[in-house]
Structure formats: structure tokens, C-alpha cells
Amino acid sequence: MQMACSDHIKLSTFIKSVHSNLREKSKSIGFQEAWKEHCRDEQTLEEYAKAMKELAISHWQNNFEKNNSKAISRVEWIYKYCLEYFYNDEAKIQLLRQREREFEIASKMEILLEAILLTPEKCLKLLDVGSCYNPFARYDIFDVLAVDIAPSNPDVYKMDFLTTNIDGTGISENNLPIEHFEIVVFSLFLEYLPTPDLRIQSCMKAYKLLKPEGLLFIITPDSKHVGANAQVMKSWRYILAKIGFSRVRYEKLSHIHCMAFRKSLDKRIAERWADLHENYKIYDKIYIPQELQTKQNTVKTETSITDNKVLFDIDSELPFSSITLMDDIR
Numbered sequence: 001m002q003m004a005c006s007d008h009i010k011l012s013t014f015i016k017s018v019h020s021n022l023r024e025k026s027k028s029i030g031f032q033e034a035w036k037e038h039c040r041d042e043q044t045l046e047e048y049a050k051a052m053k054e055l056a057i058s059h060w061q062n063n064f065e066k067n068n069s070k071a072i073s074r075v076e077w078i079y080k081y082c083l084e085y086f087y088n089d090e091a092k093i094q095l096l097r098q099r100e101r102e103f104e105i106a107s108k109m110e111i112l113l114e115a116i117l118l119t120p121e122k123c124l125k126l127l128d129v130g131s132c133y134n135p136f137a138r139y140d141i142f143d144v145l146a147v148d149i150a151p152s153n154p155d156v157y158k159m160d161f162l163t164t165n166i167d168g169t170g171i172s173e174n175n176l177p178i179e180h181f182e183i184v185v186f187s188l189f190l191e192y193l194p195t196p197d198l199r200i201q202s203c204m205k206a207y208k209l210l211k212p213e214g215l216l217f218i219i220t221p222d223s224k225h226v227g228a229n230a231q232v233m234k235s236w237r238y239i240l241a242k243i244g245f246s247r248v249r250y251e252k253l254s255h256i257h258c259m260a261f262r263k264s265l266d267k268r269i270a271e272r273w274a275d276l277h278e279n280y281k282i283y284d285k286i287y288i289p290q291e292l293q294t295k296q297n298t299v300k301t302e303t304s305i306t307d308n309k310v311l312f313d314i315d316s317e318l319p320f321s322s323i324t325l326m327d328d329i330r
């Protein structure tokens with residue numbers, strides 16, 4: 001057990017150091033140069049891919065499987081919500097409920113809805129961005145396109161999501177098709193990106209790639225209690241609404257926030273929610289707690305932060321850090 005714990009610490013320390021080096025480099029030489037250098041550093045990318053796969057499969061997955069509690073993994077959470085959203089009994093199917101809700105709002109706003117309504121096929125097209133080892137391949141309901149700058153499995157496509165184009169045509173190393181996917185997954189992906197602007201750009205890309213009524217899943221690590229980073233999560237919700245997404249499911253599991261965002265039938269419907277919830281606009285960008293801690297130390301007067309109650313989890317860049325320390329999953 002001791003061995004497993006020290007392995008776990010070694011792997012997660014290495015992964016976190018790659019993220020933080022990239023953030024620091026971006027500050028000193030600018031994002032463009034730092035990213036280019038990072039993508040050229042094949043040795044680090046390869047080491048990262050191996051470490052990430054081992055951490056996810058040998059430690060997190062095993063821990064979940066050993067533990068007979070209600071804990072579920074991020075991958076399972078996404079799978080279960082997809083069943084509920086796309087395939088539940090007709091009376092309960094989330095897709096239809098959300099559609100009905102949006103039709104009501106559109107009629108109040110006098111919007112004529114023109115988007116093509118989504119009809120789920122037997123297989124849902126899922127784009128897994130920053131997939132690493134293709135964890136969704138095992139589910140029959142998904143037709144997966146797994147992409148990563150450093151694939152750790154041969155069935156993961158080598159692609160830089162930041163530089164890839166999106167247009168009407170096919171799939172290649174530099175291109176993804178517009179409004180093609182029912183599902184886009186960012187699982188532990190946004191934290192890797194070194195600036196808040198890049199995270200927003202990635203969410204905007206996801207919006208373009210999804211069919212109307214499709215889902216964007218965002219999984220982000222946080223070992224603290226549900227309220228600790230509530231301000232951050234509110235801001236994310238607000239910003240995503242401005243892009244055209246409505247949050248349809250949110251759950252805080254022991255070490256992660258799990259979120260499902262629906263691409264609205266009309267962008268104005270999601271934007272309306274944001275306009276009615278201006279108080280959610282605490283930060284105007286998609287920050288991660290680590291950045292806010294530094295930022296708070298230097299800029300005390302961040303927009304509408306009114307108190308000091310937000311506690312940022314410096315160790316939560318990767319989930320489950322506390323498993324190692326406490327040898328326990330709750």
C-alpha cells in the first residue's frame with residue numbers, strides 16, 4: 001500500500017509540475033512561444049502521457065473499483081448522464097424536457113427557433129479532447145473520436161485542439177467538422193491550458209463542434225467541499241451561458257466537479273439566463289484556483305469579490321490528491 005501511495009505521489013507531482021511549468025513559461029515568454037516549445041518537447045509529452053495513463057488506470061480506477069461505496073468515476077458519471085439525457089424513458093428523457101423548457105422561453109422572448117432538433121441515433125458521436133488513453137472506448141453507445149497532443153494509446157488521434165480548424169468538411173490532423181458531435185468531453189483538460197483566455201476559446205470551439213442540443217461535459221478537479229470554490233464555478237457557469245450553453249447537470253463528487261452543459265437551440269436563450277444572473281459574473285474569465293490564489297495576492301480588488309471566504313485548493317490541480325494522504329476515498 002505504501003508503495004502504491006508513493007507511486008501515486010510521484011506521478012501526480014510530475015503531472016502538476018508540467019502544468020505549472022507551462023503556466024510560468026507562458027507568463028515569461030508569452031503563451032504562443034511557450035506552447036510551441038511545450039509541443040516540441042517530445043520527451044516530456046511522452047513521460048506525461050505514460051504518467052497520466054498509469055495514474056488514471058492503476059490508481060484512480062482501482063481505487064474506485066476497490067471501494068464499494070457510492071463513489072463513481074468521472075467517466076462513469078458522463079456515461080450515466082448521457083443515458084439519462086439521450087435514452088431515458090420518454091417521460092423522463094432529459095433531452096425532451098430541456099427542449100420543452102427552451103421552447104417556452106423562446107416563445108416568451110418571441111424567438112423563432114430554427115435549429116434542427118437532435119434525434120439520438122444508436123451511437124452518439126463523442127469527441128474526447130485531451131483523451132490521453134481513450135477511456136470512453138469501452139461504451140457501446142459512443143462512437144468516439146479521442147484526440148490528444150500526446151496520445152498514450154494507438155486509438156487516440158494526435159491533434160492540437162488549440163490550433164485545429166473547424167469547418168464543414170472532414171476530420172484530419174488540422175480539422176474538425178462543424179456541428180458534427182452530440183457530445184464533447186473536457187475531462188481534466190482545461191487545467192492543462194496555461195491561460196484563462198485559452199480555456200474560453202476551447203469552450204467556444206466546443207460550441208461550434210456540437211449539434212444544437214448536444215452536450216459539453218467539463219470535469220475539473222477539486223478536493224475541497226462543495227462550497228469552497230463556489231464562486232469559481234458560478235463564474236464558469238456564467239461565462240458558458242454567454243457562449244450559448246445552459247448548465248443542465250452539476251454534481252460535486254469527492255474530488256471533482258462534474259458539469260454537463262447543453263448547447264441551446266438558440267444562443268439567446270442561454271444568454272438570457274446569464275443576463276438574469278449578473279451576480280454570477282464574479283470573474284470574467286475561466287480561471288482555475290491556482291491562478292486565483294496568485295492573483296488574489298497581487299490584485300486584491302478583483303471585480304465583485306466582496307469577502308475573503310473563497311478558499312482555493314492549491315493541491316487540487318489533479319483530483320484525488322487526498323487519497324494518497326489519507327489512504328481513503330469518501
Ligand SMILES: C[S@@+](CC[C@H](N)C(=O)[O-])C[C@H]1O[C@@H](n2cnc3c(N)ncnc32)[C@H](O)[C@@H]1O
Pocket residue numbers: 049052056129130131132133147148149150159160161162163186187188189192193
Ligand atoms: C490531465 S490529462 C486528462 C486525461 C483524461 N482526459 C482524463 O480524464 O484522465 C490532460 C490531457 O490533455 C491533453 N492536452 C492538453 N492540451 C491539449 C491540446 N491543446 N490538444 C489536445 N490535447 C491536449 C494532454 O496531453 C493530456 O493528455
